[in-house]
Amino acid sequence: MGSEDLVCASCSGLVIEGRCPTCRASREYLRRNSANLSLQLLLAILAIVMILAVLAGRHAS
Ligand SMILES: [Zn+2]
Numbered sequence: 001m002g003s004e005d006l007v008c009a010s011c012s013g014l015v016i017e018g019r020c021p022t023c024r025a026s027r028e029y030l031r032r033n034s035a036n037l038s039l040q041l042l043l044a045i046l047a048i049v050m051i052l053a054v055l056a057g058r059h060a061s
Pocket residue numbers: 008009010011012013015018019020021022023024
């Protein structure tokens with residue numbers, strides 16, 4: 001599974017590069033769960049990242 005290729009919805013960078021707090025939280029989560037990472041877990045992470053991005057957008061505007 002290409003968890004390294006996850007793109008952050010908040011900063012549009014690779015999550016693994018950790019450019020923003022959302023990236024770093026997701027990367028840490030991935031690292032802790034990499035042993036039992038499944039497609040469903042990946043989708044759940046993506047959903048969390050998108051929710052965080054929406055929340056961040058609300059704060060910015
Ligand atoms: Zn990011």
